[in-house]
């Protein structure tokens with residue numbers, strides 16, 4: 001019997017790694033690498049919490065069946081090694097999202113996150129909250145996080161408007177993964193946040209500002225390979241190196257393909273290529289980014 005309190009009683013804080021989805025060179029999901037990935041995160045990066053099948057994990061390019069198999073493998077391999085596994089279950093339609101939410105509950109996930117559907121977009125907070133409510137009903141006891149990422153979804157509804165009154169609609173509501181750049185909206189979310197909620201920031205380039213505004217932690221792809229580095233930065237007061245590194249990445253053209261390749265270079269994991277339409281990173285560009293990374297963080 002586990003002595004750990006149920007996830008609903010464990011507030012999610014700190015740096016949560018958004019994981020990449022390992023694929024084979026033929027583009028099929030590669031379950032074999034997940035155990036090694038978890039060990040790399042716990043042993044080399046000191047990661048305790050993961051966020052799977054999100055943007056970094058290319059969830060929207062995966063089938064529902066693939067997402068289920070992956071979520072199951074992440075949860076199984078994380079047992080006894082990670083504190084919490086949050087599974088992103090948002091899809092373009094309600095039925096698939098509900099199916100994945102119910103599945104996440106069955107496989108012992110510690111929480112679910114849901115993105116706004118972005119083909120038929122909600123134009124105000126109300127229909128979005130109704131959508132989130134319907135998904136939450138499929139897994140009513142699992143901590144529920146709203147995943148706000150307006151630059152990707154094109155859903156320009158303030159996260160703070162979504163949060164207002166949501167605890168009455170979704171009793172399992174546990175916070176927001178805020179991947180927007182509007183720090184005023186983030187601040188509003190923090191001030192509206194209930195004691196057991198987590199406001200987790202997701203734009204790594206602005207993480208320091210978000211923490212200053214009271215965010216309780218972060219969910220980011222960079223935590224997969226930079227967490228040990230963040231600790232060095234904290235120790236040595238290199239506060240500016242982090243945005244510097246990330247800004248360099250952005251200038252050189254940063255997307256999931258580049259990010260995945262950088263993770264492969266730094267971790268040695270076999271993560272394979274991204275799935276179309278995301279293109280793999282040209283080898284030269286990746287070497288150049290890895291070199292820059294090592295020049296800014298020689299000790300990492």
Ligand SMILES: CC(=O)N[C@@H]([C@@H](O)[C@H](O)[C@H](O)CO)[C@@H](O)CC(=O)C(=O)O
Pocket residue numbers: 018019051053054055056057152179202203204205219220221222246254256259
């Ligand atoms: C659009 C995107 O991929 N954003 C990343 C960031 O960590 C991002 O890679 C970083 O800020 C560098 O731009 C995360 O917010 C994504 C994330 O947490 C997820 O996988 O769901």
